[in-house]
Amino acid sequence: MFKSLLIANRGEIARRIARTARSMGVRVIAVYSDEDADAPHVLEADEAVRIGPAAPRESYLNVEVILDAARQTGAEAIHPGYGFLSENAEFAEACQKAGIVFVGPPPSAIRAMGRKDEAKKIMDEAGVPITPGYMGDDQSDDRLAKEAESIGYPLLIKAVSGGGGKGMRRVNETSEFQPALEAARREASSAFGDDRVLLEKFIENPRHVEVQIFGDGQGNAIHLFERDCSLQRRHQKVIEEAPAPAMPPHVRTAICAAAVDAAKAVGYENAGTVEFIADGSGDLREDGFWFMEMNTRLQVEHPVTEMVTGMDLVELQLQVAAGGSVAPQDEIRLNGHAMEARLYAEDPSTGFLPSTGDLDWLRLPEAGDVRVDSGVEEGGKVSIHYDPMIAKIIVHGPNREAAVARLTEAVEAVEVLGVKTNAGFLARTLRRPEFMRGAVDTGFIAQHIDALSDTARQVEAAAPIAAALSLDIREEKALGRAVAAGEDNSPWSRMDGFRVNLRPRLGVSFLIDGERREIPVTASEDGYFWRHGEDETPIWIDRDEEWFEGQVGDEPVQGRVLETEEGLILLYRGESLRFVSPRAKVEDAAEAEGQIEAPMPGKVLEVRVKEGDSVTKGQTLVILEAMKMEQSLTAPRDGVVESVSAEAGEQVSEGQILVALAEETEEAA
Template identity: 50%
Template sequence: MIGKLLIANRGEIACRIIRTCRRLGIRTVAVYSEADAHALFVREADEAHLIGPAPAAKSYLRADVIIEVARRTGADAIHPGYGFLSENAEFAQACAAAGILFVGPTPEAIRAMALKGAAKALMEQAGVPVTPGYHGDAQDETTLLDAARDIGFPVLIKAVAGGGGKGMRRVDKESDFPELLKSCQGEGQSAFNDRRVLIEKYIEVPRHIEIQLFADTHGNAIHLYERDCSLQRRHQKVIEEAPAPGLPEAMRLAMGEAAVRAARAIGYRGAGTIEFIVDVSKGIDGGSFYFMEMNTRLQVEHPVTEAITGLDLVEWQLRVCAGEPLPLTQAQVPLNGHAIEARLYAEDPEHDFLPSTGTLSRLVFPSGVRADSAVTQGDAVSVFYDPMISKLIVHGKDRAAALDALRTALIHTRAEGVKTNLGFLRRIASDPDFRDGEIDTGFIGRHIERLTAPWPDYDLPVDIPPSPWHDATGFRLNLPPASPVDVRHLTHSLDDTHEASEVIAPMPGLVVAVHAKEGERVEKNQPLIVLEAMKIQLTLKAPRAGMLTGISAMAGEQVIEKALLARIT
């Protein structure tokens, strides 16, 4: 077994890995940026080493610096977590060259799945069904638009090196294609240093179901059942559960077998996930499933698989990396009950889920619930990294019991000091359609108004009897009901006859690009500035037509929330 492990990551996954290592008697080495000097994972590791300033490109993405720390500290192995260098074949190869074990697949397996077009071609050869689309080398706009026309709108533009919901744009009509293509290419360049894209048929009523698989160096490959990750916004997962609600047993078996075939086709080793899209336009029973991509790493949502199988997937990763065979055969893998995970983010659902930063003045989770957290009460949420605060994982004998446990856990969770999506999660857990299993990836978009309605200031206990004191209809004694006020529609300082003339930063972040110059004439909704924060890229557009008479934003500059970036007259 490994004696000392360096964790090349941060936040909740670093804390998660440390927990398993402590149980197994493995010493841990954390690496951290200047922004994370006082972070929870730094405090919990056996030792911690500074590797650079806050931007990930100067710290967590510095493979050479991380490997040097591993050498200096005598670490036997490096666990990359997820994100950052976890699917970087060159990093895996550099670890091997330095005589350090990489907790993950071989560089060759990572490369085989890294580019979505090549991966789909390989899956077709292995007999795994793939989504219809264009996966060619030609990347000029004319070729890509012609491909989109042939496939038929709506289509999905995807960065070939993308992942985690980044580098994806839905295009509903041809006139929108050029702008969305440029946007997707820009995000691919920024996030993955690769502008190339592919075009796929957009499945209009899809469910996102993925298979957790494991393989060792002795020729064994198995799956640990499926997870349903269909509740998403902007292609980012919000709620995950296992097993998938309503999935026919025949489809479960077929998807599991396809995932194992995929792993064997590339000589896979360690933990991986095959992501499928399931067309449920005719119901789950009559649906077809298609390969989307393979994540050659552990997934954020792995705890729900741990909950239904009773296994520690990080321990399995470490044992496979050390050369041990898989502990179980396919027939021995347990499947008990139902598990659900909810991601608690520092973001504002009432204002298009913009990220929120600040200090967590209060953070409390109920006892008896698994909370995988990146922070504790009193910690700061930084602008530089992912805005996830914690993951809450619950388990029950069936889906109904798990949903009750999730609702109870969320109602008794407290997160204050920054804006969070806690009320949004509570509304999802209480939503009758979600509880009935009527889900697909468009669920949140269809019900966004009711799901983002402000949660009451009071916190109701579960199953409290109806009370007139909780009536929000505007009841008044001896008077007609008052008109309810929707606070989301209260806006700042402007007469209806005037248009806004200033472009304001809606969040703190990095100015990625500026698309206009002072003195230029701009049209309403013309893209002006691209702002990036917490792994989200936002294009700020001209609020009105006019002359750009003042622009204070410069590419590469960090700006604060509500900063004046441009003025139009």
């Protein structure tokens, strides 16, 4: 085993790899950009080297500076992590030429699987089932359009290079094809420097099932069973689990065997993942799955495989890279069920746009049966330059039902202030009856998006809790003042309307969504009561400083309450809900509705309107590129363009006004 390892990655990835390397007695060397100088992965390393500015292409994607860092520190091996250079064949070759062990597959395997079209041809020759489609060299608009008609709709346009959903578009009919093709090419070119695409038949009710494989340098290839990664949004995985729900043993045998065949077809070494699309319209079948692609690296979701097999995959990677062999297939067993949720700094109510900024408050679940892999800590920040994932939350249970329950409890314990997160969204997803019974395909989130991203409903549910807590805090402060003044604080001298056997009418005012709302409650010696319509629900709250627990009717509740000058912040079920006092300043809603702002920092790709144009609600006004993804900014209502404050190619900041609308007059109409 080599004695020193440079990790050519950052954040959660670097910390996770370093944890295993240190346990094996290997010296850990970190690299960092200017943005990451004080990041946890840097501070925890045995040695760290600056490699450049914040922009990835000038630091984490710069092969030469990383190799220089390895030479400077005497690193015997480089682990690329999962992302950045992990699937870069030129980087793997450069490591070999420099006499440094590359912890990953050989360059030939990376190249063979790096282009989706070539990979499918290899798989077809190896007898691995592939999805029908077009993978030809003729990339002209006419040829692609003709092939699309031949394949039939719906279909997918996919970039031949890269992954992660970038450069991918679903097309439902002929009229959508050309705009989708242009967008996919732009995105693929930006992300991978390659705008070539392939076309693939879209499988209705698709399930994303992938198999973890391992190869060694001695001709052995094994599988570590399958994972289900069907729960996705914008082709990005959200919740993963192992094993796949409702997977018949004979289908598991077939899909795992196909994955091993795929690995052997390219002489694979080290960790990899063979991804399949499966027909989820009914029971899984031996003839109902098709090869999609092979990721020639460790996957973000590898912890669920570790939990059900009891194996440390990074340890196995390092052993294989040092010349060791994989375990015999018959020694690998499945045990229980594991699930992973990706906690992102993003806003589900705005189409999952990343949310960047400082992490003013961060509390992640700490229970012994919950594993948290995170690259940030309280006081850190979510940068515009990198992936906005805050943490991976992983649980294990004896069965799927137990795993779902544990993961739900874990994500509801998440507390974050400073950026928006998807924790509440994850909790609502896990509580959906369809998810709980395993009825999930890749369209699940899109199908239920209104309910899953409805934070307004969560605010409504938490409002009576906020009201009771507000009154409780008010009473506590009054008691404190009375005791300090030596006053009698018995029920008979209180001025809050208390009467034996009577419930005085009380209410707490908040600004919710810019609107003043009074939440009606009553109080008695038995506690608080929430009046809604003709109904009255008892509220019991027990508060110990910031923490609270209790019940609203028959439903147990618990969380944290923070007092601010503006009002209460309720950290409840993964959400940070701000109940603002009515004294706070509120922007003029009509004016705000007519302003199209940049939802995050990015580059303006296209401005489609000019001053004086009439626009309709939903019309695309500006196309913004942020974090290598295109965002179409649309008109919130009908109107006339009053001003345009952006132009193509301009870099804009979050909140910057790009277009302002005026009300459309009769003359303009």
